[in-house]
Amino acid sequence: MKRAYIIDNITEGKNVNTVVFSTDDEIKPGQFIMAWAPGINEIPLSFSYINKIKKITVKIYGEASEYIAHLKRGDYLYYSGPYGKPFTIVPGKKLLIGAGTGIAPLIPLIDDNTYGIISGKTADDIIFERYFNNRLKIVTDDGSYGMNGYVTTALKTLDLNEFDMLYACGPEIMLKTVYDYIKNMDINAQFSLERSMKCGIGLCDSCSINGYQVCTDGPVFSIEQLKNMDEFGRTRLQYSGKRIYF
Amino acid sequence: MKRAYIIDNITEGKNVNTVVFSTDDEIKPGQFIMAWAPGINEIPLSFSYINKIKKITVKIYGEASEYIAHLKRGDYLYYSGPYGKPFTIVPGKKLLIGAGTGIAPLIPLIDDNTYGIISGKTADDIIFERYFNNRLKIVTDDGSYGMNGYVTTALKTLDLNEFDMLYACGPEIMLKTVYDYIKNMDINAQFSLERSMKCGIGLCDSCSINGYQVCTDGPVFSIEQLKNMDEFGRTRLQYSGKRIYF
Amino acid sequence: MKVNTDIGIKLKNPFMLASGILDENGYTMERILNNGASSTVTKSIGMEERRGFDPPVIYHDENYIINAVGLSNPGIDNFEEEIKIALRSGKPVIGSIFGRDAEEFSLLARKMESYSVSAIELNLSCPHVKGYGMEVGSDPDLVSEIVSEVKSKVSIPVFSKLSPNTSDIVEEAKAAEKSDALVLINTIKAMKIDIYARKPVLSNVYGGLSGASIKPVGIRYVYEIKKELNKKIIGVGGIENINDAIEYIMAGASAVQIGSAVYKYGIGIFNKLNNDLNEFFIKNNINDIEDIIGVALK
Amino acid sequence: MKVNTDIGIKLKNPFMLASGILDENGYTMERILNNGASSTVTKSIGMEERRGFDPPVIYHDENYIINAVGLSNPGIDNFEEEIKIALRSGKPVIGSIFGRDAEEFSLLARKMESYSVSAIELNLSCPHVKGYGMEVGSDPDLVSEIVSEVKSKVSIPVFSKLSPNTSDIVEEAKAAEKSDALVLINTIKAMKIDIYARKPVLSNVYGGLSGASIKPVGIRYVYEIKKELNKKIIGVGGIENINDAIEYIMAGASAVQIGSAVYKYGIGIFNKLNNDLNEFFIKNNINDIEDIIGVALK
């Protein structure tokens, strides 16, 4: 287990905090760690900042994310990793598509030729708007902020052929929506998947999709890879190993 | 366990054979291996030739040395190592002093400024005379070859101050004789010790002398080191761990 | 050159996927079977769906893994679908099961048989879940009852996987003697403490040790049991490369299972092992795997 | 900063030399005691001189050692001289003994006491010699008889070293409960086959596994026994650096023994451990070793 001294904790929004620390790990965008909440649980978390200073942006769902989100200066973050295959960075114009905290791992991809879409259920879910210099569409289910609608609502307002690469991160259902929208267009895209993870090192099979492990073969998959994966957006295993449908 | 393909087997004299093989190990003069006679025993043996081609010269005492000495072309030598601290090579004139097969590990030290003494009980024990170009004294207990006497008989005929380093190898009693002869002279010397060895890696304590392990701290000790070792030539542990006197 | 082997069922090569590693999801099993494994043992399946322990369920180091997955599994009824998917590979699937008593084991075995598995592996040895596995395995009477019961209820071969956490494995193996083959070994009970957090790392505190560190223990059990009982043995524990596999085979194993090494080398390890086995056979003039099974005992 | 510890005898630091590693020759023990070890346990000594097994008595790898030295020892009567030499260091020597029954153990313990050792360590657990060690250790009645007998015959502290080759170490530990401290763990039965020679490497075939590979098993035993019995424990098994030692201490060990690591790091490991312990205490604001003994149990 590694540990990192917490330098700062930034409140990003309702139940979303960014934990700041410094480590020697070399992280590439899209990689993640297994963060240990001792005595509670261990959860996968991606990086929202990846220089010598590192940031992790956590949305509180349960006990473990709550524990990590509340780490403050002077505390230690215990973790293993970094794990996973990162995003492939291509030159040219990029579109980042994040649902809620799904935007966090995309932040390290931002350069001066980047455009964004952030979606959320409601205004409270929208974070990291500040990084986009207005080159951004916001869309909420309830229309409380930005456009009213879903991620496709925002996609439809853009000419996707302008982009050399789409990068998407969020719940699998949202990713499937994006995928379905673009699959018959000639568009390059990479998707960072989230499935339940127990081991993070490709042994336990809980995160698998069509025989590939999201923790080691992913979390980033290209649109070509996903075209061969009929589990994508359709079925997955629960924690117990029971197959469920999305 | 490593293994080496046997290229040749040379009979050096009565019950003394040289086994020839080739390995990538980098050996320095004085280092040894633990040679495995499967199903029989494992014994320490030094190198008598240390280029890419390696040679080990074995005198047959019991079953294990007999097995190794009889390895022929096409057989394999199983071993672990190399082990031990080698001789320190100094520039200048060298005197090599070997008793019987004790001369074998000294052979790799020979250059064009080397002189030798080989002692033995009888003519049959004298091997490797050929490497010395007559820059050599031979002495046998029974006078059957060379001078009649012991190693000191030969030492007395030389002006030891001419030599920049003495290198001696043989039974501890013989080494002690050499040591006692020179200890009050101002002469540099290194001694390669033989004590019973079981592990070769500094764990079993069977080869120890005054707290130092012949297998790892030795087998080569300088005369200065030996000056602090009152066990030298006096007591040692047997295989069981029982202390005996020489 | 003959590398196919017989453990009651015929395998194209001696390399099987061990239970609990990437064999809960049918697609994953299918993929591994399509990539060099001659067969897969499923994750151990019980009567009911079980969530298992919370993470951390795994601690890993360069030379070992400690796991306490806690027999998480979807329950036998939900598992048919996974086996169906795995069987599309055309390769044999072996159903691993765990239960509390002979009755549960037989029921599970019969269901597995009805799902078309080629053999049953009885997990008599999981070291970290109370009331299962190790506790079952260290009671020779219970073991022999379970094996007899299951044997009488199914017509496919039955393997017994034994625990190394015992003072007398020979007795345990004898109790399981009616099995068609013995699977040796499961993990060794172990644990990890994080010295900065000052706490056990695994949520279950104790877990099972696997990987390179346990190979010398596995080799010893295979050799010792082969010598005492001369039964078919499937070797497992710390196999990372062809030399490790050959060592198990020479100790008496007719086939071997690979678990933890998949973490270090990925599923490509199966194709690599097959290639390296061929090379080893050629270099060492071996024509038939039968010639080296148990050769170290001779 | 307090790093001295009490295991029935007082030690200046928690680092002891384990039995069987460089502790048969008095001079070697003296040297190690003069170089940072707070005490040494002697090689296990029996009634009679024993040659032990023929080499190979050791197989080693990067992460472990397998040994079958075979309880070679000079016999108790010849060992007085070695202890005398070791005691010149002014540090405590602990006499390790092995026997067949309570009578032999008591006789050996009394002689050791007369040689001025500070404590007795009962080797109830050597895994590779028939009739001794492990076979003794896996019989709880015999263990408890031996411990009671020895306790009644000597006035110095008595430690019991237990075998990990058992299905129920808690039972074993309870049987040894009258000891002043428990020493956990001895080696795990294991073996190595050379795949080219096609033969077991050790002349005795089976040996005991030690070194880094067994640390997770040792930690588990220390933790489990500390939790069940709350006795003084001396931890041993795979300790190579200060983090390993701290892990044992946090699991419940009041002192630790170093064995196999001496092969990798030489006897300088004791001074290094002392320095690194000081550094660890400073960096982590620890003032007293007592504050971290068993802290992972809390």
Ligand SMILES: Cc1cc2nc3c(=O)[nH]c(=O)nc-3n(C[C@H](O)[C@H](O)[C@H](O)COP(=O)(O)OP(=O)(O)OC[C@H]3O[C@@H](n4cnc5c(N)ncnc54)[C@H](O)[C@@H]3O)c2cc1C
């Ligand atoms: C590769 C990867 C990277 C990730 N990176 C991040 C990240 O950077 N930041 C971040 O905040 N999260 C990230 N996640 C998700 C994060 O791991 C989970 O939110 C976390 O495991 C929740 O754990 P918990 O114990 O707090 O909640 P639990 O007790 O597990 O869950 C509490 C409730 O919340 C629901 N829930 C949990 N997680 C989610 C979720 N992600 N979406 C919707 N519902 C959920 C559960 O189903 C349950 O009902 C990542 C996941 C993966 C696989």
Ligand SMILES: Cc1cc2nc3c(=O)[nH]c(=O)nc-3n(C[C@H](O)[C@H](O)[C@H](O)COP(=O)(O)OP(=O)(O)OC[C@H]3O[C@@H](n4cnc5c(N)ncnc54)[C@H](O)[C@@H]3O)c2cc1C
């Ligand atoms: C560091 C080191 C390097 C060595 N290098 C060489 C070498 O290069 N060539 C070589 O021939 N030997 C060498 N030896 C000695 C060699 O290891 C022994 O001769 C060998 O162990 C004998 O084993 P065995 O099983 O054949 O005989 P054993 O069965 O052990 O002995 C048979 C009988 O011979 C006696 N005996 C055994 N060895 C010796 C000996 N060396 N001198 C006198 N009597 C002995 C025994 O006491 C016994 O009575 C070396 C020893 C050491 C410690």
Ligand SMILES: Cc1cc2nc3c(=O)[nH]c(=O)nc-3n(C[C@H](O)[C@H](O)[C@H](O)COP(=O)(O)O)c2cc1C
């Ligand atoms: C993560 C993990 C989960 C396991 N789950 C099971 C299981 O469900 N049933 C079982 O019989 N063995 C299980 N095992 C044990 C393995 O099948 C195997 O016996 C053990 O890991 C030793 O082999 P290895 O060193 O190749 O991993 C598991 C091992 C690991 C590492």
Ligand SMILES: Cc1cc2nc3c(=O)[nH]c(=O)nc-3n(C[C@H](O)[C@H](O)[C@H](O)COP(=O)(O)O)c2cc1C
């Ligand atoms: C070469 C060797 C010899 C040993 N001899 C003994 C012995 O005589 N008595 C004993 O109680 N333990 C003996 N042991 C076991 C050690 O004392 C220790 O319990 C074990 O090696 C685990 O610790 P380690 O991993 O630090 O080596 C021996 C171990 C080795 C490696």
Ligand code: FES
């Ligand atoms: S989280 Fe275990 S295989 Fe991916």
Ligand code: FES
């Ligand atoms: S031969 Fe074992 S310590 Fe030297």
